[in-house]
Amino acid sequence: MNPIRVRLAPSPTGSLHIGTARTGLFNYLFAKKLGGTFVLRIEDTDLERSEPAFEKDILEHLTWLGLSWDEGPYRQSERLDIYEKYLIQLFEKGDVYYCFCREEELEIERQEMMTRGVAPKYSGRCSHLSREQAEQRAVQGESSVIRFRMPETRIAFEDMIRGKVEFDTSLFGDVVIAKNVRTPLYNFAVVVDDFEMKISHVIRGEDHISNTPKQIALQRALGFTTPEYAHLPLILDKNRAKLSKRFNAVSILEYKNSGYLPEALFNFIALLGWHPSISDAELLTQEELIEQFDISRVQKAGAIFDIEKLNWMNAHYVKEKTPEELVVLLTPFLPEEWVRDKEKLVAIISLEQERMKRFSEFSDLARFFFDLPEYEAQLLVWKTMSLEMAEDNLKIVLGVLGAYNEIWNTSAVETLIMPLTESRGRGEMLWPLRVALSGQSHSPGPFEIAGILGKEDSIRRIELALQKLAALLM
RNA sequence: GGUCCCAUCGUCUAAUGGUUAGGACAGCGCGCUUUCAAUGCGUAAAUACGGGUCCGAUUCCCGUUGGGACCA
Numbered sequence: 001m002n003p004i005r006v007r008l009a010p011s012p013t014g015s016l017h018i019g020t021a022r023t024g025l026f027n028y029l030f031a032k033k034l035g036g037t038f039v040l041r042i043e044d045t046d047l048e049r050s051e052p053a054f055e056k057d058i059l060e061h062l063t064w065l066g067l068s069w070d071e072g073p074y075r076q077s078e079r080l081d082i083y084e085k086y087l088i089q090l091f092e093k094g095d096v097y098y099c100f101c102r103e104e105e106l107e108i109e110r111q112e113m114m115t116r117g118v119a120p121k122y123s124g125r126c127s128h129l130s131r132e133q134a135e136q137r138a139v140q141g142e143s144s145v146i147r148f149r150m151p152e153t154r155i156a157f158e159d160m161i162r163g164k165v166e167f168d169t170s171l172f173g174d175v176v177i178a179k180n181v182r183t184p185l186y187n188f189a190v191v192v193d194d195f196e197m198k199i200s201h202v203i204r205g206e207d208h209i210s211n212t213p214k215q216i217a218l219q220r221a222l223g224f225t226t227p228e229y230a231h232l233p234l235i236l237d238k239n240r241a242k243l244s245k246r247f248n249a250v251s252i253l254e255y256k257n258s259g260y261l262p263e264a265l266f267n268f269i270a271l272l273g274w275h276p277s278i279s280d281a282e283l284l285t286q287e288e289l290i291e292q293f294d295i296s297r298v299q300k301a302g303a304i305f306d307i308e309k310l311n312w313m314n315a316h317y318v319k320e321k322t323p324e325e326l327v328v329l330l331t332p333f334l335p336e337e338w339v340r341d342k343e344k345l346v347a348i349i350s351l352e353q354e355r356m357k358r359f360s361e362f363s364d365l366a367r368f369f370f371d372l373p374e375y376e377a378q379l380l381v382w383k384t385m386s387l388e389m390a391e392d393n394l395k396i397v398l399g400v401l402g403a404y405n406e407i408w409n410t411s412a413v414e415t416l417i418m419p420l421t422e423s424r425g426r427g428e429m430l431w432p433l434r435v436a437l438s439g440q441s442h443s444p445g446p447f448e449i450a451g452i453l454g455k456e457d458s459i460r461r462i463e464l465a466l467q468k469l470a471a472l473l474m
Numbered sequence: 475g476g477u478c479c480c481a482u483c484g485u486c487u488a489a490u491g492g493u494u495a496g497g498a499c500a501g502c503g504c505g506c507u508u509u510c511a512a513u514g515c516g517u518a519a520a521u522a523c524g525g526g527u528c529c530g531a532u533u534c535c536c537g538u539u540g541g542g543a544c545c546a
Contacts, residue, residue: 309498
């Protein structure tokens with residue numbers, strides 16, 4: 001049996017797309033599960049749109065996600081001799097020819113065929129030109145492309161996910177496979193590369209399914225073997241359309257920048273269109289996913305990308321981190337001055353850890369520790385209690401805390417305050433204190449906040465609250 | 475317009491001829507609780523439609539409808 005070799009073949013025309021990442025993920029799981037080799041190939045023959053910066057981005061984010069490749073990256077732009085060699089072969093066999101038809105003429109034909117209700121395809125007008133004649137015109141600089149004589153037949157293949165898929169290739173017409181001998185186009189370059197790289201299984205997005213019969217026809221003309229195919233369902237947006245840049249976050253970079261963890265993205269994307277057979281568990285490590293992966297269980301229908309579920313999953317992985325790990329991960333998201341007092345930051349993180357779904361939310365959650373927000377005095381009042389009572393309770397708290405001179409921490413504050421709640425009521429005591437310390441209607445508990453703020457800052461905030469109340473009571 | 479693909483709760487999915495159609499996210503309710511969060515418990519929610527085949531269809535076949543992709 002041939003060794004298992006799969007590949008991911010992104011074009012460096014943008015930051016790593018979530019769909020590309022998922023295709024990569026399934027290739028990766030497939031290879032790891034079966035002991036195969038995962039090849040990375042950069043399809044950069046489109047010089048107009050390809051940029052080295054995007055290639056760098058793609059490599060970087062594949063690595064960030066944990067999708068390590070075993071071979072490559074190969075670059076199509078560095079393999080032009082190889083394509084040329086096979087193209088010449090095709091010329092010699094008479095399977096390709098130069099076409100000099102102009103874009104405008106082709107467009108008119110297309111329109112005409114469509115109004116007739118026929119599948120638009122090339123008429124084959126240039127296919128009868130003699131090779132010598134055509135080559136001469138091409139050499140003289142007349143603009144041309146290279147077309148492949150598509151056999152008129154039916155081509156079927158067995159898709160690992162969908163089963164038998166069949167196309168009538170006579171509907172395709174003679175497709176353009178290269179702009180010239182040094183500029184191969186997608187379908188041709190892929191066929192050559194997959195063969196040269198001994199790819200055994202082509203796992204790619206469903207959007208390529210109609211390219212497959214064209215590629216098989218090309219493989220036959222070149223005497224290549226045909227690999228196994230699996231066409232993955234697409235990732236859809238809320239409107240069930242292919243995820244588009246205009247309305248959605250589509251690059252892994254954007255998810256990274258909003259503070260998603262790679263393990264959460266990995267887990268989430270793996271389950272988008274696939275489900276293990278052995279249990280309903282959904283929180284799975286990379287090792288478990290590899291262990292349980294089975295490509296024949298991949299869903300046929302497209303899957304909507306549900307950010308809410310990703311949020312839940314990310315929150316789970318955030319909770320699993322230690323505060324020390326989170327300091328490192330959060331640092332890029334924080335103002336510089338917050339990072340100075342690491343001990344304080346660790347304490348804040350361990351408090352806010354369970355409240356954040358993404359790292360980008362953390363600074364809003366934690367800001368009040370550094371800057372007390374503006375708030376209305378009325379916020380200090382719990383439910384129906386009176387202003388006076390809120391004032392009284394805060395004065396008592398202030399007295400107790402002010403007189404305390406031992407070691408200041410969360411449990412010390414709790415020990416001091418909790419007894420007071422028995423006679424004066426929990427809500428009545430704790431709500432005003434918590435608001436005084438946080439300046440917010442929602443926050444962690446008052447003891448935890450006071451523990452982190454320290455005595456001096458806590459006292460100052462309580463005094464400020466009392467001033468607000470006094471102003472209101474006057 | 476042509477070709478191809480697809481169709482289970484709002485969403486991701488399980489169940490490949492026999493289940494009260496299961497789980498998860500989101501929603502809602504309750505508990506814990508000063509608030510938020512976390513957490514526990516509970517609740518609502520689906521086999522697109524119509525024909526077959528079969529003792530029996532979510533499951534197999536055909537059609538309809540709907541969605542999507544590709545070619546331009």
